[in-house]
Amino acid sequence: MPYPAFYNSVPTITLHDPLAEVLGARTDGLLEYSYLDVVKLAGHSCPTVAGAYLMTLKALAFLYGEDIPTRGNIRVAFRDDQSSGVTGVIANVVSQLTGAAGDGGFKGLAGKFKRSGLLSFNAGIEGMIRFERVDRLCAVETDYHPEQVPSDESMFSLLQGLLSQRAQPGDQAAFAAMWQNRVRRILIDHIDDPALVTLAPR
Numbered sequence: 129m130p131y132p133a134f135y136n137s138v139p140t141i142t143l144h145d146p147l148a149e150v151l152g153a154r155t156d157g158l159l160e161y162s163y164l165d166v167v168k169l170a171g172h173s174c175p176t177v178a179g180a181y182l183m184t185l186k187a188l189a190f191l192y193g194e195d196i197p198t199r200g201n202i203r204v205a206f207r208d209d210q211s212s213g214v215t216g217v218i219a220n221v222v223s224q225l226t227g228a229a230g231d232g233g234f235k236g237l238a239g240k241f242k243r244s245g246l247l248s249f250n251a252g253i254e255g256m257i258r259f260e261r262v263d264r265l266c267a268v269e270t271d272y273h274p275e276q277v278p279s280d281e282s283m284f285s286l287l288q289g290l291l292s293q294r295a296q297p298g299d300q301a302a303f304a305a306m307w308q309n310r311v312r313r314i315l316i317d318h319i320d321d322p323a324l325v326t327l328a329p330r
Contacts, residue, residue: 131164132173134312138163139319141185141225145199147234147241159199163315166221174307176214178314179272180221182325187259188226190268190327198263200227200243205251205258215249222257223247255328267330276324277314280306 141161149157166181167173188197204222208215223229228246236242251258255269286303289296318324 131167132308132312134308134316135162135164135167135173138181138315139185141181141188141197143188143197143199143225143227145227147200147237150237150241158196161225166224169224170217170221173311175274175277175311175314176217177221178311179274179325180218181225182315182319183218183257183270183272184222184225184259186325186327187257187268187270190329191259191261191266197226199225200241200246201262202226202228203246203260203262204228204248205253205260206249207251207253207256207258208249210249218257219247219249226259253330255326258330260330269328269330271326271328273324273326274314276321277310277318279310283307283310 140163143159143161144157145154145159146157148154148159163173163178163181166177170177188202191197191202204219204226206215206219210216210219226246227243229243230247231244233244233246234242235244246262253269256271258267258269260267283303283306286299286306288294289299290303314324
C-alpha cells in the first residue's frame with residue numbers, strides 16, 4: 129500500500145500484552161504498533177491522529193521509563209465527552225494502543241485480562257487525557273497543542289475547492305502533500321517539542 133515515506137521514521141510503540149501471550153497471538157506477548165497501524169484504524173492521517181499517537185507514546189514513556197508497558201494495565205480518562213469535537217477519534221487511537229476499553233470491552237478470563245471499564249469520559253481532570261497505571265499509583269495528564277505547527281496558508285483554499293468540486297487539475301495532489309507535510313512536521317520535526325505535547329504528573 130503506498131503511503132508517505134515519513135511514516136516509517138515515526139518511533140513505534142511496543143507493549144507486552146499478557147492476553148495475547150496466553151491466547152497464542154504472540155508467543156512472547158510483545159505487540160509493536162506503528163503510526164501506519166493507527167492510520168489504518170482511523171482510515172486517515174491528520175494532526176488529530178498524530179496527536180493521539182504522540183500523547184500515548186509520551187505518556188507510556190513517562191509511566192514506564194525503560195520498561196516495556198503492559199497493554200491492558202493502563203486506565204485512560206478523557207476530560208471531555210466522547211462526542212465532543214475530536215475526542216472520539218483520539219479515544220479510538222488511544223484505546224487501540226493501550227487496550228483500555230469502555231463498558232463494551234473485553235470482560236476478562238476468570239477475573240484476569242479485563243479491558244472493560246478502563247476507558248472513561250467527562251473526567252474531572254485538567255489535562256486532555258489522564259493515563260494511569262493500574263498496578264501502581266502513577267499517572268500523567270497530557271495536552272496537545274497542534275497550533276504549534278501551523279498549516280500552509282494556501283491549504284484551506286485548496287480544500288474548499290475540492291469540497292465544492294471546483295478544484296483544478298493537480299489541486300488534490302497539492303492539498304494532500306501540504307496536509308501530510310504538516311503531519312510530518314508534527315511527528316518528525318517537532319516530536320521533542322515540549323510545547324506540542326505537555327505532560328503533567330499526577
